[in-house]
Amino acid sequence: MLFKVQGIVLKAINFNDWDKILTIYTKQHGKIQAIAKGVRRPKSKNISATQVFSLSEFILYKGKNLYNLNQSETIKSYYPLRDNLEKLSYASYILELTNAGLIEEETNIKIFELLLKTLDIIVEEEKYDQITRAFELKFISYLGYRPHLINCVNCHKDLENNIRFSLINSGALCNECKSIDRYSKKLDIQTLNIMKFLLFTPYEEILNIDINKNILKNIGEIMLSFISKNLDKTNFKSLNFINSLNI
Structure with missing residues (x-):
């Protein structure tokens, strides 16, 4: 039929x-x-x-x-993506990540709409890395793996200084709790705040600010580890290509 x-x-x-x-x-x-x-x-x-x-x-x-x-x-x-190597590279990573995270024949309207909106923005705008970091955070959250960033994932106290990001605990640890995961990664308060901003803020507002490249790089490294842990995929060919071009 x-x-x-x-x-x-x-x-x-x-x-x-x-x-x-x-x-x-x-x-x-x-x-x-x-x-x-x-x-x-x-x-x-x-x-x-x-x-x-x-x-x-x-x-x-x-x-x-x-x-x-x-x-x-x-x-x-989405033909304009093919006319710009940077646009094409980031859009290819978005598709590769989406494919890696989805289970066959399982609908998720939020992810479908997020994917189309992300590609629309990459076609029209130039803040590819900024939008890609936002997509990673929103996408992994819509899959059910939202990182805990509001307060300490262990004791739920406010996060101030000496913050760590724990892959094992899927969130941020305060100074008092950081010892529960010796493999946790250092996370400064500014990077934490930008991660929360990218996760919870609509794209239209994200495009209105310019985020420091080093902060975006740090977020990218954290998210790659977090995504790899939750999706059991450690190698993204399109992301490797982006990194090889230093874009």
């Missing part, structure tokens, strides 16, 4: 001579795998809609192991 979904292509792998296997994050059914037969032929009507980053309407039917693509129509291509 045919059915229609709206989704964005997270990943595409060439298969056989003319086919592709697509990883699509759909609004209605979550992340799914679909085979697009003949889509690599030059005259295929589905070429545009099945490109990575394309937000499209797909008409599918369920096969034995994969969904099968019947028809597709592009809603938004």
Whole structure:
């Protein structure tokens, strides 16, 4: 039986001579795998809609192991991302992280809307690293792994000086509790406040301020460790590429 979904292509792998296997994050059914037969032929009507980053309407039917693509129509291509290496690099990391965190066929409207809004902003704005750090914090929280930043995760006292971030305890530790995790990472109060700001503040307000690059770098290192622990993924190729370019 045919059915229609709206989704964005997270990943595409060439298969056989003319086919592709697509990883699509759909609004209605979550992340799914679909085979697009003949889509690599030059005259295929589905070429545009099945490109990575394309937000499209797909008409599918369920096969034995994969969904099968019947028809597709592009809603938004996000083509401008391909004209700028920095935009493309950060947007690729956003897709890679999204793909890593999602369970197949589990819907999450908040994440779907967050993903589209993040890509829209990367297309239009230039604060890629700032928006990416905000996405990491919001995304991991929507998955159910929100880091505890409001007060000490152990004793719930206010955080002032000598703060540490504990991966084991998934949050910040005060000076009195830092000894419970000897592997915790140093976290200054300014970085902590920026993390809270990025987590709880809408993108529109985040874009109105300029955050120090060193603070963003520190947050990025903390979040990579936190994400790796919770998603059991330690290597993000697109993030490695960003770091190799020093952007």
